[in-house]
Amino acid sequence: MTAPTQAPAEAPHTNAHIDPAAQVANAGFVPVQTRSERPRSYDPEDFGAPTGREVNWKHTPVAQLKPLFETASGQGVTYTVSHEQYFTSGLPFGTAPRGEFFVPEDVVSAVAWQGSAEAKHLSIPADEEVADPIVVQIDGVGGRADDHLVIEAGRHSVATVVLRHSGTAQYAQNLEIIVRDGAKLTLVSVQEWQDDAIHAAAHQARVDRDAEFTHFVVSFGGGIVRVNPNVELAGTGSHGYLYGLSFADAGQHLESQVYLHHKGAHTTGDVLYKGALKGASAHSVWIGDVLIGPDAVGTDSYEANRNLVLTEGARADSIPNLEIETGDIAGAGHASATGRFDDEQLFYLQARGITEEEARRLVVLGFLTEVVQRIRIPSLQQELLAAIDAELAGVSA
Numbered sequence: 001m002t003a004p005t006q007a008p009a010e011a012p013h014t015n016a017h018i019d020p021a022a023q024v025a026n027a028g029f030v031p032v033q034t035r036s037e038r039p040r041s042y043d044p045e046d047f048g049a050p051t052g053r054e055v056n057w058k059h060t061p062v063a064q065l066k067p068l069f070e071t072a073s074g075q076g077v078t079y080t081v082s083h084e085q086y087f088t089s090g091l092p093f094g095t096a097p098r099g100e101f102f103v104p105e106d107v108v109s110a111v112a113w114q115g116s117a118e119a120k121h122l123s124i125p126a127d128e129e130v131a132d133p134i135v136v137q138i139d140g141v142g143g144r145a146d147d148h149l150v151i152e153a154g155r156h157s158v159a160t161v162v163l164r165h166s167g168t169a170q171y172a173q174n175l176e177i178i179v180r181d182g183a184k185l186t187l188v189s190v191q192e193w194q195d196d197a198i199h200a201a202a203h204q205a206r207v208d209r210d211a212e213f214t215h216f217v218v219s220f221g222g223g224i225v226r227v228n229p230n231v232e233l234a235g236t237g238s239h240g241y242l243y244g245l246s247f248a249d250a251g252q253h254l255e256s257q258v259y260l261h262h263k264g265a266h267t268t269g270d271v272l273y274k275g276a277l278k279g280a281s282a283h284s285v286w287i288g289d290v291l292i293g294p295d296a297v298g299t300d301s302y303e304a305n306r307n308l309v310l311t312e313g314a315r316a317d318s319i320p321n322l323e324i325e326t327g328d329i330a331g332a333g334h335a336s337a338t339g340r341f342d343d344e345q346l347f348y349l350q351a352r353g354i355t356e357e358e359a360r361r362l363v364v365l366g367f368l369t370e371v372v373q374r375i376r377i378p379s380l381q382q383e384l385l386a387a388i389d390a391e392l393a394g395v396s397a
Helices: 020-025 062-069 107-114 343-350 356-372 378-392
Strands: 077-081 087-091 119-124 134-153 158-179 184-192 198-207 212-221 224-233 239-248 253-262 268-277 283-292 300-309 315-324 331-339
Touching (some): 062 107, 062 158, 077 158, 087 134, 107 134, 107 158, 198 212, 198 239, 212 378, 239 253, 239 356, 253 268, 268 283, 268 356
Parallel strands (some): 119 134, 158 184, 158 198, 239 268
Antiparallel strands (some): 087 119
16 A cells, blocks of 8 residues: 555644643643644554543543553444345545545544555445445444444435444444535444443544535444534535434443535535533543634634433533635634523423423433434434434433
């Protein structure tokens, strides 16, 4: 394989968000903060093992992810695909479309790249419309696994892909997604792992001219789940919709670092992540970065994160960032909010004869249903609403 072009160990600083603590620790040095400036490489050694002080790791339990910093010795997951005619497993290094867009942003992603000698390929032919969702069931069987999956939507194709993760594993996963001109692709990644599972994933997508990509991250199960989407709206008139839903229990860490790059002109982006948390040490992390590049004139973009903390001891970290490099945009904004139950809503419901327990249930369901309803798969919608009900069992003030 031809050696890939690699970013320098430290990218030159531009107009980045400043970390005063890091400056104090290393006076005179401003660390890379913005997502667009971070080093990228296929070689894990170029990143080294994280310490937890790096901007992209400081909210993550690094010590517990240590098994993912080295290449897997076995295959800890199995695959079942509903539409096998679209699925193959033979993309070695240097074979297109593998590597057409994807370059790892951290050590786990680089490890997954090197550990996947034969990447998997899910390809939707040009002009084909797939009526039913293509379901890829990924079952953990108790070991370490590295994985690289290329999902390619051909020109003017239409498809929905659902990735379902269950069982237990120590799983490093790369998704390379290419949405070609005029295509419409929806991807739903559902994490239903057992409590001891570790899952760190990098989802990188390029959306070409007049194409549309809708991306969902749904995280309920797993001890540590870190799913980081990176979507580039490369083509003129492309659209990107990034949605997330999570419910963190006691001891769980659920994380998403979202990057939406408006590169082409007249692109549209919408980011909405919602989460609920209950139980001691339940922890969620959402970091949202939107970059509107110098050529992205006419862009319309908005990102928001909302979190509902249901019990004492739960914590939600929420950090939105917005960079704009052109003055000719249709609109851009971001928002973040984390809070507890709205006492007025509870009072309103209880005043109409609804018990406090049922009132709390209705408030949470109403809060999270906004994301559930955007998943246009009725059976999955019903399943997620039932899962939320199950999570709410036993929640008290």
